[in-house]
Amino acid sequence: MTTIQNPILKGFNPDPSILRVEDDYYIATSTFEWFPGVQIHHSRDLVHWELIGHPLDERRLLDMRGNPNSGGIWAPCLSYHEGVFYLIYTDVKSLAGAFKDTPNYLTTATDIRGPWSDPVYLNSSGFDPSLFHDDDGRKWLVNLIWDHRKNRNPFHGIVLQEYSETEGKLIGPKEVIFKGTELGCTEGPHIYKRNGWYYLMTAEGGTGYEHAVTVARSRSLNGPYEVDPGNPILTSHGDLSLPLQKAGHGSLVETQNGEWYLVHLCSRPLPGLQQSPLGRETAIQKCEWTEDGWIRPVNGQRPQLEVQAPDLHAAPVSIPVDCDHFDEPSLSAAYSTLREPADASWLSLTERPGYLRLYGRQSLNSHFSQSLIAKRIQHFSFEAETAVEFEPEHFQQMAGLICYYNSKNYYYLRISRDEQLGKTLNVLIGDNGAYDEALSEELSVEDWDQCFLKVRIEGDEVQFLASQDRESWMKVGGPLQFGHLSDEYATRHTDGFFTDWGFTGAFVGLCVQDLSGEKKAADFDYFICRSTEEF
Incomplete structure (x- = not known):
C-alpha cells in the first residue's frame, strides 16, 4: 500500500487551501510578509508535491512595504469555476493590539501560472476570506468578522455576503451565519455542498496548541448551522507527545475516484520544547463520510504521520537542486x-x-x-x-x-x-x-x-x-x-x-x-x- 508522508509541504506552509481541477491538485498557502505572495504547490497523486509559483508576484497585485512582522498574506483561498481560477487573499496591514486592518481582495486567471488580473477590493471586516460557488452560479464570500470592542469576543462570527462578478463587488445584505463552538477563535471558513447539505468547515481554538478543525451543516446556505456532534474532527490538543501539533485550519478535496482528503496546518516542535522553528506546515489526512452525513478522518481525530494514498497513478516530481x-x-x-x-x-x-x-x-x-x-x-x-x-x-x-x-x-x-x-x-x-x-x-x-x-x-x-x-x-x-x-x-x-x-x-x-x-x-x-x- 502506498502511503503519504506528513508533512507534505515542509517548512512554513500554513493555512492550506486545496483544489482539484480534473487530474491536477493545487494547494495555496499563506506567505505573510514574504514576497511573492501565496505559494502554489501542484500534485497529480497527493503524494508528490512541487512548488510551481506564486500568483501575487507583481507590485500591482501586492504592495507590502511597511507591513508589520507576520502581517501580509493570510489564509488565501483558491477555487475554480467554468475555466477560471479565483484567488481570495487578505493583505494584513496591522495586527497588534485591539485593531486589525485587513483588506481582502480577489484576483482571477485562466491559467494557474498566470497572468493574474488586477485585484478587486472586497472588504476589510476581517480575515480568512473564502469564495463559495453555488450550484446556481451565484458566488458567496465568507470571512471572519473581527470585533475590537472591549469585553467582546474578538472572533465575532462568520459573515456571508454575495459577490457579483458582473459588478466586481460584494452586493446585498451581510449576515453572520455562524458564531462558533465553545472552542472559540472561530476563523478559516470554507463552505462545501454535498447531498443537499451546506457544510461549513472552520478553524477553532486559535492557531496554537489548542488548534482544531470543526464542522457544521445546514440545508440552507445562510443557516442555521447544526454543529457536528463529533467535533473537533481533527486536533492535536491535549497530547504533546504527538509529532504533529497545532492541527487545524482544514480544507477538503474529493479525488477523481470519489476518495476524500483533508489538508490542514500542523507544526513539528523541537523535541522537549514547545518551539517550532520550521513554522506551521501542511499535512493531509484521508477521510470518509459517515452514514448520517458527517466527514471523518479514517485514522481518527489525531493527525497521522503516515496516511493511505489515493488510488491514483504515481506522479513523482523533480527534486530541487541543493x-x-x-x-x-x-x-x-x-x-x-x-x-x-x-x-x-x-x-x-x-x-x-x-x-x-x-x-x-x-x-x-x-x-x-x-x-x-x-x-x-x-x-x-x-x-x-x-x-x-x-x-x-x-x-x-x-x-x-x-x-x-x-x-x-x-x-x-x-x-x-x-x-x-x-x-x-x-x-x-x-x-x-x-x-x-x-x-x-x-x-x-x-x-x-x-x-x-x-x-x-x-x-x-x-x-x-x-x-x-x-x-x-x-x-x-x-x-x-x-x-x-x-x-x-x-x-x-x-x-x-x-x-x-x-x-x-x-x-x-x-x-x-x-x-x-x-x-x-x-x-x-x-x-x-x-x-x-x-x-
Missing part, C-alpha cells in the same frame, strides 16, 4: 524576499555573470527596503553555505549569511569593517528586539579576498562557521538556539493585548545592508541549502 550557482537570469521560485519584489534597483544576476549581486539598503529592523533573499528551512538537520566577495569601507556596511525569523529575531554571520582590525566577521543576534553580538571582539579577515560562510543546524543548535579556502573551517561564536526562531518565541503580549505576533517560520538567506545609504554591493558565488538528515 546548490544554486546563480547562472540563470532570474531567481528560482524557491526564493522569497521581504515585502517587495526583487528588482534591478537592488539585485542583479547579470552584472557579474555567475554571481548574485546585492546592493546594500536598510537595516534588518526595516519593514520597507531590505536587500535579502531567503529560502525556507525545512529540516531539523540542515546546512547552508555561500561564498561572498565584499569589501566594506566602514562599519555601516555589512553582508553575509542569515538565519531569519523576523525583524526582531535572527542570527546573522556578517562581514563588516572595524577601524582597527579592518574587514571582520561577527554574528549579530536579534532576540525579540534586543541586539547582541556573539563575539566580544571582531574576528579579523582583512586578508580574505573571498569569505566562505556556513551555518549548521542540528536540533536546537545553530552553529556558524567560516573559511578562507573552503577546506579548513572555524566556528564563529558558540551554538545558538534554533527554537528562538519560532512563532512561539516571537509571540508576546502585554496587558491582555498581543504586542508581537509570530505566524511564520525560519528562513536562511543572503543579505546586504548599507546604513550610510551608499548602496555598497556584495557578490555571492553560490548558495547551498541541504538537509543533513540520515535516511
Whole structure:
C-alpha cells in the first residue's frame, strides 16, 4: 500500500487551501510578509508535491512595504469555476493590539501560472476570506468578522455576503451565519455542498496548541448551522507527545475516484520544547463520510504521520537542486524576499555573470527596503553555505549569511569593517528586539579576498562557521538556539493585548545592508541549502 508522508509541504506552509481541477491538485498557502505572495504547490497523486509559483508576484497585485512582522498574506483561498481560477487573499496591514486592518481582495486567471488580473477590493471586516460557488452560479464570500470592542469576543462570527462578478463587488445584505463552538477563535471558513447539505468547515481554538478543525451543516446556505456532534474532527490538543501539533485550519478535496482528503496546518516542535522553528506546515489526512452525513478522518481525530494514498497513478516530481550557482537570469521560485519584489534597483544576476549581486539598503529592523533573499528551512538537520566577495569601507556596511525569523529575531554571520582590525566577521543576534553580538571582539579577515560562510543546524543548535579556502573551517561564536526562531518565541503580549505576533517560520538567506545609504554591493558565488538528515 502506498502511503503519504506528513508533512507534505515542509517548512512554513500554513493555512492550506486545496483544489482539484480534473487530474491536477493545487494547494495555496499563506506567505505573510514574504514576497511573492501565496505559494502554489501542484500534485497529480497527493503524494508528490512541487512548488510551481506564486500568483501575487507583481507590485500591482501586492504592495507590502511597511507591513508589520507576520502581517501580509493570510489564509488565501483558491477555487475554480467554468475555466477560471479565483484567488481570495487578505493583505494584513496591522495586527497588534485591539485593531486589525485587513483588506481582502480577489484576483482571477485562466491559467494557474498566470497572468493574474488586477485585484478587486472586497472588504476589510476581517480575515480568512473564502469564495463559495453555488450550484446556481451565484458566488458567496465568507470571512471572519473581527470585533475590537472591549469585553467582546474578538472572533465575532462568520459573515456571508454575495459577490457579483458582473459588478466586481460584494452586493446585498451581510449576515453572520455562524458564531462558533465553545472552542472559540472561530476563523478559516470554507463552505462545501454535498447531498443537499451546506457544510461549513472552520478553524477553532486559535492557531496554537489548542488548534482544531470543526464542522457544521445546514440545508440552507445562510443557516442555521447544526454543529457536528463529533467535533473537533481533527486536533492535536491535549497530547504533546504527538509529532504533529497545532492541527487545524482544514480544507477538503474529493479525488477523481470519489476518495476524500483533508489538508490542514500542523507544526513539528523541537523535541522537549514547545518551539517550532520550521513554522506551521501542511499535512493531509484521508477521510470518509459517515452514514448520517458527517466527514471523518479514517485514522481518527489525531493527525497521522503516515496516511493511505489515493488510488491514483504515481506522479513523482523533480527534486530541487541543493546548490544554486546563480547562472540563470532570474531567481528560482524557491526564493522569497521581504515585502517587495526583487528588482534591478537592488539585485542583479547579470552584472557579474555567475554571481548574485546585492546592493546594500536598510537595516534588518526595516519593514520597507531590505536587500535579502531567503529560502525556507525545512529540516531539523540542515546546512547552508555561500561564498561572498565584499569589501566594506566602514562599519555601516555589512553582508553575509542569515538565519531569519523576523525583524526582531535572527542570527546573522556578517562581514563588516572595524577601524582597527579592518574587514571582520561577527554574528549579530536579534532576540525579540534586543541586539547582541556573539563575539566580544571582531574576528579579523582583512586578508580574505573571498569569505566562505556556513551555518549548521542540528536540533536546537545553530552553529556558524567560516573559511578562507573552503577546506579548513572555524566556528564563529558558540551554538545558538534554533527554537528562538519560532512563532512561539516571537509571540508576546502585554496587558491582555498581543504586542508581537509570530505566524511564520525560519528562513536562511543572503543579505546586504548599507546604513550610510551608499548602496555598497556584495557578490555571492553560490548558495547551498541541504538537509543533513540520515535516511
